[in-house]
Amino acid sequence: MMETEKVISAKELTKRFGAFTAVDKITFDVQKGEIFGFIGANGAGKTTAMRMLCGLSLPTSGLATVAGFDVYKQNEQIKKHIGYMSQKFSLYEDLTIRENIRFYAGIYGLDEEQIKEKTAKLLRQLRMEGQDKTLVRALPLGWKQKLAFSIAIVHDPAIVFLDEPTGGVDPITRREFWSLIYEASARGITIFVTTHYMDEAEYCNRVSIMVDGRIDALDTPANLMKQYAATSMDGVFLQLARKAVRTGD
């Protein structure tokens, strides 16, 4: 069965900055095709954990493989098979929508034919067909984020890492964003997403909750709600987050 294929596997993965342990021995697996939620308060270590998996940050100790590659030695291999959308908005503001698509598709090795095809498909999907010559600078935030996500998966990666992709946008745009995520997931792309919106946590297949750099709970949203006798993910999160000693940033 496809479901049992692990695309991310972390074992006691740790990151220390001096005396501060940002990520403390986290162990988890992500199955292929899953939407895996990474939940936690600000400063819980979500972004650091994600950056280690993407090959942007060197782990202090522990083991991890992403798409079958080792995070220590094969980090450049990993990069060919993942997409990444950072918290900090990362399209080129002085390029148009079309140029951004072309640039990112190009650096992931797509040829001109594929770029053309992808661009048309992507513009249609985002309903931005008439606007392909608009500079990204001029787009509303919600549009930018949807575009950034579509560009992050333009090369059909095995996994896409999303770091708080919906921060600061309205509920309607968030819904639209999530429908893009479902669509990508349906195409077989594994989604690894951090968020602190609890309603979004409920959209995930499985959720891990990070507190002070540790994973304190990891299960499907339904099971977590049962386990913590809560009616929503909000209730689960509050019970766990209360134990936190670290304060958010």
Next chain:
Amino acid sequence: MRMLKFLLWKELIQIYRDPSIIMILFIMPMIQLLILPLAADYEIKNINLGVVDHDHTEYSRKLVNKVVSSGYFRLKDYSPTFQQGLKAIESDKTDLILEIPPHFERDLVKENQASLFVAVDAVNGVKAGLGGAYIQRIIQGDNQDIRTQWMPEQRLNPQPVIEVTTADWYNPNMNYRVFMVPGILVMLVTMIGSSFASNNIVREKEMGTIEQINVSPIKKMQFILGKLIPFWMLALVVLTVGLLIARFVYGIVPLGHYITIYIFATIYLLAILGLGLLLSTYAQTQQQSMLVSFFVTMIFNLLSGLYTPIESMPAWAQMITRFNPVSYFIEVMRMVMLKGSGLADIKYQILALVGFAVFFNSWAILNYRKRSG
């Protein structure tokens, strides 16, 4: 290499869309090259002269006339006493006092010798030094005239006089523009190389786009080449604009080949861009990179031999200039422009610049990390 194509394409669009680039490409070289060489030359003119004449004779007036008609001095003050003349210097009206003692004419005619007194305001050292020297030369010339006029032929030169004649080679008219324009051009190209390239990379850091690059399979080398090549081209365009201005505005045609200049500039830019790249790997914000590159280019320019001859610097400063890529380019520019030097004549400078290029670029590549520790 395909990735490099996309990196270059993106960089060129960004440069094309940035209005400040046009400024840098055309306005900056024009202003620097059209205004600076005309204003900033070493010749001192318009020295304000104060005269205190106690003699009031034909000779004293002749002397003053001679000084003023040299074109370097403007008679601004004519005081009856030295004290009053000094007041004019204090109030900045004059830079220099020529005091002619009483009986100047009489002493000259009767005793064959007379003394003059020159007091110089040395607040502006250059003006004072040169002004003093000019006036001495003029008076000496006048002296000669009087001697020829007054002494019978056979009694001329009672003591041997060694006359020094100078011939100014390579720049026979001592034209300062010929000397300054190539230097200013080097400064321009240096600024574009060091600060614009480093600022560009740091901007990607600030915008967060560099993280998107770091998480992609782009190789370090490709990324760095993708930044080097566009700015390298840009700097060569500026060099070309500058050389055109030099040719058509100042009529400066290099005695050597343009190709020699371009070959050297190509290597030079690799070194300077490497330096810019290196700065960008350390700086986190554009302010930081601006300040540091401003500081570095200022030191480089001041110690480059553009404004002050390297040979007259103290030994330790001369040592520093050997580690200053700018000084090599200025030297080469002047050699090629004025002396017509070819590649064989500048091989030592080329070698030095290759060294700089390798040094700065390897350091930059080592220090640029796609993954943080």
